[in-house]
Amino acid sequence: MDTSADTVELFALQPRASLEDYASPSTFAARHRALAAKVDALRSRDAEGRPRHPALVVWPEWVGAPLLFTGHVALVRRATSVQGALKRVALAEPWDTWNAWSAFHPPSLLECVYAARAPRVHRALWETFSGIARDFGLWVVAGSALLPASQRGQDTPDFRPYGARTYNTSYTFSPEGRCVAATRKANLVPTREDALHLSPGRPEDLALLQTPFGRLGTLIGYDGFLKPHTPQEPWFVPCAQYLDALGADVLAQPSANPWPWEAPSPFNASQRRGEQWREEGLQAQLRMLKRVRYVVSAQLVGSVLGTHFEAPSSILERTDAGEVRVLAEAPSRSEEDVVHATVPTAARGTP
Template sequence: RRLAFIEHAVETERAYVDTFSSLAREYGVYLAAGSIALPPMEDEPVKGGRHIMDESKVYNMSYLFSPRGVCLRRVPKVNMTEPFENRVFNSGPKSELVPVDTPLGQLGTLVCWDGFHQTLVEHYDALGVDIVLQPSYNQHPWDGPCSYGAPGTEGENRLRTGCPSIIQGRENIQYGIEAMMVGAVFEDMLAEGLSSVSRNTGRVGASWEEGVLAMAEKPDGEEIVAATVEVDGRR
């Protein structure tokens, strides 16, 4: 699969960018696209346009698009999950976790498992990020046993340690948005999860229930999850 990611990188990235850029323009929104497996890419006329910069690396990356359809940031995943990702992908450098300044405030993307790591959330909070964007994929049954042996279900542990909880009591982070893939990815890979919009209550240790503003109802079906919020007086 790693070789396939490299062999088809140019046409894959073109389709990815065209699709999400068009959606961002059509709806006039900032759009954090679901992550994609790609080597480092560049689009440079002297070298024939879109091309691979380094075939020795493949990152799990999420692109952020502006309401005009412009790619504002390409964020690689830093922490790999076992057993698949750490065999196929390279860990992205933490230095690539740079906020994007927008009229909505500063946006910072953490790809899936990165959003469960205190040091990365601290990193963005220290840089003044207002909204954390977390495109996620969970391949374990949401209501099944926790995949790493903790008490409770997979879903309960993701909520207790993930986006709705980990942003609580931060200095600058005001909101967290986790968009979770659902449905079949490959024939043997099924995704389940509850997408959510959460707020920082300002209280350290606040429960995820206190922080959630809106959440999907079912872990295995497509839904639109939305909440109207204010960021520094901007609605």
């Protein structure tokens, strides 16, 4: 494959979530390798069957979060919330939970469970998506999972928590199977992620990667919004503008919207949730940016532990004239899909 080619392929995956996908690491891996095979079938190939262009695939936010329940799916199936399910896991693994508390003394039981389960969550995530990236020759933004920082870095299947502070974390893998970036969500969704005792990442730690399709940055869900949902978020940062100023060409946005798309937003009764995404998210911001050319927004659909996710995945372009075009969008906000666009590379010189 010629990685200097002037054409690239962008994919936004829209998988339908099911708790059964997390029964074991092998179940999780098989589920997502099947999705990667769908991507592979859509790639343009030369006469010898080799992919013509570099490809970026973005999985949705939270796709790795239920790995916390691996091995305990039958136990947590009847839980109606993530918090309730995590408490069941804590009771099922009291020794690991106690060891995490002894090591880190976190202020909440949930953080004990995150730290106790982190080595298994990380290994399942790393082995699945490192293998997919390597075997299919893809750049992969692997959705997100709930993970502390690791003393050993992210490019190894081995994981040792640095502490119990836990972040909504997205890994990026190169076609060689290396984990080349870990992005931690800076803006936590009020009433959702704060209730899970997650910690915010730092905007200054958002990384840009040099790739064949340009400088790639990842914004997890709410980090792609222009303004906070509530007045009680004084530390909110418009991260898209931040990465644009650093020279991002392509933004990956793993996302998972947990509210009905056509119902009033829980934060503004006069605005539907879908309207809030369009009017305050990256689709509205893109025309204001100076450098970013493409946005690949992948959404999770389906239901897990009483939470229903729905929204259409999309691939957006900011044209040379500054207008925003929807290059591809899932026709359904609730069905599984693969969204695909073949585009000119956004790679340019330094700004």
